[in-house]
Amino acid sequence: MAKKKTLNTKVSIGRLKLKNPVMTAAGTFGYGEEYSKFLNLNNLGAIVVKGLSLLPKQGNPPTRIVETPAGMLNAIGLQNIGIENFIKEKLPFLRQFNTPVIVNFFGDSIKEYAKAAERLSRVSGIQALEMNISCPNRQAGWSIFGTDPKVTSKVVKTVRNATDRTLIVKLSPNVTDISLMARVAEDAGADAVSLINTITGMAIDIRTRKPKLANITGGLSGPAVRPVAVRMVWECSKAVNIPIIGMGGIISAEDALEFIMAGASAVAVGTANFVNPRAAQDIIAGIRSFMSGQGIHNIKKIIGGVNA
Amino acid sequence: MSKLFRSSVRENRKLTTDHYLITLRPLKKIRKPKPGQFFMLSVDSGLDPLLKRPFSLHRWLGGDFQLLYETVGKATNILKYKAPGNVLEMIGPLGNGFPAGPSKTGILLVAGGLGIAPVFALAESVSSRRPLLFLGAKSRKEVLCIEKLRSLGIRPTVTTDDGSLGKKGLITDILIDFLSRQSSTCLPVGKVVNRYRVYACGPKPMLREMSRITKKFRLKGYLALEENMACGVGACLSCVVNTTDGLKRVCKEGPVFPAEEIIW
Numbered sequence: 001m002a003k004k005k006t007l008n009t010k011v012s013i014g015r016l017k018l019k020n021p022v023m024t025a026a027g028t029f030g031y032g033e034e035y036s037k038f039l040n041l042n043n044l045g046a047i048v049v050k051g052l053s054l055l056p057k058q059g060n061p062p063t064r065i066v067e068t069p070a071g072m073l074n075a076i077g078l079q080n081i082g083i084e085n086f087i088k089e090k091l092p093f094l095r096q097f098n099t100p101v102i103v104n105f106f107g108d109s110i111k112e113y114a115k116a117a118e119r120l121s122r123v124s125g126i127q128a129l130e131m132n133i134s135c136p137n138r139q140a141g142w143s144i145f146g147t148d149p150k151v152t153s154k155v156v157k158t159v160r161n162a163t164d165r166t167l168i169v170k171l172s173p174n175v176t177d178i179s180l181m182a183r184v185a186e187d188a189g190a191d192a193v194s195l196i197n198t199i200t201g202m203a204i205d206i207r208t209r210k211p212k213l214a215n216i217t218g219g220l221s222g223p224a225v226r227p228v229a230v231r232m233v234w235e236c237s238k239a240v241n242i243p244i245i246g247m248g249g250i251i252s253a254e255d256a257l258e259f260i261m262a263g264a265s266a267v268a269v270g271t272a273n274f275v276n277p278r279a280a281q282d283i284i285a286g287i288r289s290f291m292s293g294q295g296i297h298n299i300k301k302i303i304g305g306v307n308a
Numbered sequence: 309m310s311k312l313f314r315s316s317v318r319e320n321r322k323l324t325t326d327h328y329l330i331t332l333r334p335l336k337k338i339r340k341p342k343p344g345q346f347f348m349l350s351v352d353s354g355l356d357p358l359l360k361r362p363f364s365l366h367r368w369l370g371g372d373f374q375l376l377y378e379t380v381g382k383a384t385n386i387l388k389y390k391a392p393g394n395v396l397e398m399i400g401p402l403g404n405g406f407p408a409g410p411s412k413t414g415i416l417l418v419a420g421g422l423g424i425a426p427v428f429a430l431a432e433s434v435s436s437r438r439p440l441l442f443l444g445a446k447s448r449k450e451v452l453c454i455e456k457l458r459s460l461g462i463r464p465t466v467t468t469d470d471g472s473l474g475k476k477g478l479i480t481d482i483l484i485d486f487l488s489r490q491s492s493t494c495l496p497v498g499k500v501v502n503r504y505r506v507y508a509c510g511p512k513p514m515l516r517e518m519s520r521i522t523k524k525f526r527l528k529g530y531l532a533l534e535e536n537m538a539c540g541v542g543a544c545l546s547c548v549v550n551t552t553d554g555l556k557r558v559c560k561e562g563p564v565f566p567a568e569e570i571i572w
Contacts, residue, residue, distance in 0.1 A: 030543035038312055051544075058555065065536050070355040072538060076545050099414075152554065175502040200356055223355045251355070274359055274539040275350070277399065 006292050008285075008298040011045070011265050013243050014166035014191030016100055016128050018045040018266060019226040020300060022284045023244065025247050025270030026051050026104035026130060026170070027076065029280075031090040032097075038277035041097045041199065043284060045266060048087070048092075051104040053134050054116050056082035060137060066212040071249070072271060073201050075137045075215035078106060083119055091125050100127035102168065104136065108142065109154045114162040121163040128166050129146050131156065131190075134172030134197035146172035146197075149184045160189030168245060171195040171236075173225075178232045179239035181287030186240045193236060194245035196229045222271040223249040230262050237263020237304055251279070253286020263304040310402050310541070311338055317394045318372060320387075324449050326379050327422075328388050332396070333372045341365045341373065342405030343429035344532050344564045348540035349398040351387040359538050360399065364509075364563070365425035376425040376452065402540050403563045406430050406530055407414040409505035415439035416527075418483060418518060420510025421450060426532050427509050430452050435460040442486075444479025447474035479510075480489070489526045506530070506567070515570075522567040529567030533558050550558070 009020040023046035029035055032047045041047060066073050081089070083105070094101045103126050106114035112249025113131065118124055133146035133155060144151045156169055169185040171178055173196040182193045198219025203212040211217075228249025236244055246264030249271065250256050256267045272279035287299070296302055315332035322328055343345075348360035361383045363519050366376040367386040379385050390396065405486035406426075409415070419427035424443060431439055445451045451473050457464055466474030467482055475482060490503070508518045509532035521531030535547035535558045549556055550571040557563065 028539075028544065030541075034539075034541050034543040037309060050545075054476055059545065059548070062546075062548060063536055065538050065544070070358055070360060074538070074544070074546065079545050079548070184434060222358055271358070271538075274544055276397075277539075277541060289333070 004296055007288055008300075009288065011243075011299060011303070013128065013168065013266055015233050015247065016046070016166040018100065020045045020284050020287070021260065021264075021266040022280050022287070023102065023245070023266060023268045023269035024048050024273060024280055026132065026269040028273045029278040031086065032094050033090065034279050039281040041099055043281050044099050045284070046100040046127070047094060047097075048102040048104055048130060048268060049090070050192065051078050051082055051106055051135070052080050052086050052116070053078065053106055053108075054083055054112055054119070056080060063212065063214050063215045066218070068201070068203055068220065069224060071219050071220050071224030072211060073132050073218035074198070075213045075218035077137045077215065078132075078135055083116060087207055091123065092185065101125060102128040102133050104130040104170070106132040110158050112157050114158045117159045117162040121165050126165065128168060129159075129163055130168040130170050130194060131159055132170050132197070134170050134174075135173070136174060136198055136200040136217065137215055143172070143174070146181070147175050149180060152181060153188045156185050156188035156190055156211070166191045168192045168194050170197055172197050173199050173228065173232055179235040179283055182236040182240045182244075186242050190242060192243040192245060192265075193240065194234060196225070196232055196248045199225055199228065221249065223251055223255075225249045226255060226258075227250050229300065230258050233259055233264050234262040234306065234308070250283065251275070253283045253290055256283050256287060257290060257302070260299070260303055261306040263306075265303050278294050309339065310400050311336075312396050312397070312399050313338060314397050314543070317390050317392050317396065319392060322388070323452060327376065327450070327452060328379065329366070329374055329376050330387070330390070331369070331372055331374050335395070337371075339401060340368060341401035343433050344405035344426050345401040345403050346540075346563060347375070347398045347400030348402065349396055351383045351390070352394065353397070357383045357386070360397075360540060362402075362534070362537055362540060362559070364532065365401065365429050366425045367429060367432065376422065376428070378422050395435070399540055403559060404561065406507050406532070406564050408434075409528070414504045416483070416504050416506045417441040418479060418506060418508035418514075419470055420444045420479060420511065420514040421446065422452075423508070423510030423514070423532070424452050424462070425509070427507065428456065431457065431462055432460055435462060438504050441465070442479045442483050444468070444514070445469070445473075478514075478517075479513060480521060484521060491525065508532070508567075516572040519567045519570055519572060530564050531567050531570065532564050533562050533570070
């Protein structure tokens, strides 16, 4: 036990200090409440809440998810209660915990992104903002926020001017060169980038000859995407100087450590929350036990520590 | 309060070509589930299948409990090979369960196919109130639980699609006949409303028809719904259904909804 106490798992994302590098991924942990009876929210590095927009959104019609080998396709379509309802109904609960709250948000125009960021920055109890420019399930045309470098630059710059909070930009893997997008975000003023969002995919019911999702396509997550995500984190870590939050199919501490060694300063647990509501907490414990087993006293020593 | 817990398999019995009854013993004490509540269950510890699957309570045995399932996909075709002593991880009990009606009203239970899984749990809990059960299935071999129901003193009215047991046709048509007789012989349509509560589970077309029937006869009805779900605890928003009160989650606000609330 004495040895355990000497482990330093603290990491920084911009001005945001985390007691450990494990957070939850947006859209997989609700507004925190849903999981509070399964784990101690105080143990988490940060809580990233379900993506919010200025006004509530309905999302897509069902069927919204379908399982695929070692993963799942989702097309929830960013259903959410809206920023005002979140502030009124959900944030007071989250304020009780000694864990930073990161609000994931999005807009349907550059103006909406800026307005949302501005509104969220006027509220206490929100330590950082994560800009979602990479959901694969929005209407046609929306994807340019995360796939057209010019638009990405413009929207990130605009949001940067609208908030003084730590600003994380969540990147899409559905691009030719994600490291270019990471550089664009860095140049536009992002404090950190998070990746990957889901990979656009499709599944077909061969008997009805219909797509399994009502939205036709959806975003693939889960262990199936992990090697792609690790590779992308590694590429981005060579391209930018800002911290990277790595995610994509992390189920275990070993998976999380892969991302950290690829260059991620922190990681987010997503689909695994659905499988095991205590996943994030178990992963933190697993990282600590790996560190003590390997004689690693400070997690920072292994960030980007891959010998490649 | 729902929990993450593990259960050991006591028995996993094949009932028909495609139906199994698994008896589980929780390794830690869990709250007694209500009929209509469900469990999310990992059929394996591997990554494929990855997500837990929802199974509604079939029978509570005072600590042990049973789930009735049909082998329809990858997960259930793994589950059928689980043997006594195997340990499965699960979350539950989840969802709202069937609401108990006022004790004076008669109870009509309607089950289609595997819909009998949760409807049996309810039948058992209200058996002293002499519920009437309407049970529909594709064919004779898919008519489940008849013996167990008899031992509760319940003799279901049965229909099958092919007429191999009971009347040939849809169970909802038999229900309409029954309600029409009730209405015309002893009560004006409007009065049936206070006399019965209807509880149903089955395939979507059947439940849609149930919404129509309960509306027509002005009956209070409750439907247990099913949707693809990832988390079971209200976080992923996969299992939403459209209701007169906006989108609701089958796992959290459901799986049991008032029949008039669902927008089909």
